[in-house]
Amino acid sequence: MKVIKIDKKDWTGGLGKLSGGYRLFGPVKDKEFHVFGELAKGSLPDFAFSNTRVSAKSLVFPQTEAMFRYSLDEKQADHHIMKEADKDYSPRAVFGIRPCDAAAFLLVKRNFDNPEYKDPWWVQAYQSYTFVGLACNDPCGTCFCTTAGCGPFHEEGLDILLADAGDHFIAKVLTEKGEKLIQSAGWKSGGDAAAMAAMKKTAEGRISSTVLMDKLKGKATMSLYDAAFWEETAFACLNCGTCTFVCPTCWCFDIQDENRGTSGVRMRNWDTCMSPIFTLHGTGHNPRGTKIHRVRQRFMHKLKYYVDKYGDGIQCVGCGRCVRSCPVNIDIRKVCELMNNYDPAACACPA
C-alpha cells in the first residue's frame, strides 16, 4: 500500500486534471449544513465539516430515481412499453467521504449486490465511483464507529484515504482504482505512513461514545421481539422517518408511476419503515399498524435480524446521524444496550 503526500498547493491543480476524466463530487455547504454534491468546474470540496447532514448513500442510491419511461399515447407504436430511463455511469470520484459512510456501502451491498440478486442501477452506480475518504481527526461526540466495526481512519470501502495534516494531505492508496486516480492527478511525492498511523491512534482515542453489542447474537429473537421495553422506547417517536433518511445503511425504497399527460415515468424513492403506510396492504390490513411495531422493526432489523442473518456486526456503522437528528432524542446506543442486556427472566412479574 502506497502512502503519498499531497501538498495543498497542488490540490487544486490535481483536481483540475481529474475533472477531464471524472465527474467530481464532494461535500458542499448548503445553508448551515454540508451535503454531497457535484463540484462545479474549478470549485473544491469543502472539508470544513464534521460530517454531512445526509449520508453519502444518495450518490449511489438517489433519493428519487427514474427507472423506466413509457408512453400512454395509443397512437405511438411503443405505447405501454417500459423503456429503461437514460443513465450516466461515466467515471466519478467523490472526495471527502467519511470512513463510516464508505464502510456503510459494504453493508448496503449485501442487499443490492449479492449472489441471488443484483440491482443493475445500484451496482453500476457503485462501480462508477472512486471513493476518496477523509479521515476524521476530530470525531463528533455522537460518533461510536469504533465499537460498531468501523473507525475514524477505517479503510474498507475506500480507494484512497486522506488525512488532513495541515499544509498537506497524507494519502494512503488502497486499490487499483485509487492508484489510477492518483496518477491521473499527478500527485507523486512520498508520504509519511508513521505520521498517519499516529494521527489514527489519536483520533481513535478521541471517540468516547460506544455501543454495546457483544450479547446480541446470543439473544433469542422472539424473546427480544416480545420485550416490554419497546412500548417505552417507541413512546416519544413521531414516526417522522428522519432516522432512516439520514442513515447510510437504510436501503428501503418504494416504486411509483408518475404520469403527466400521456407520458409516464416509473420512479423509485427512498421509503421508511417508520411510516404507517410502509406495510399497509391493499386489503387495508397493516401488519405494523402501531408505532411500537414500527420502532421495534427498525431496531430489530438493524440490531438483531441483520446480526442473525450475517453473523458479523450490526447494520449500523456508528455515524451518529440518527442520534443527532432525532427530534425526540431516541438513541440507538441506548436501545442497543437495552437489547444487549435484556434478560426476560429478570423482567418477569413477581408471582
Ligand code: SF4
Ligand atoms: S427520527 Fe426519531 S422520532 Fe423520527 S422516526 Fe426516527 S426515532 Fe422516530
Ligand code: SF4
Ligand atoms: S448511527 Fe444511526 S444513522 Fe448512523 S449508521 Fe447507525 S443507525 Fe444509521
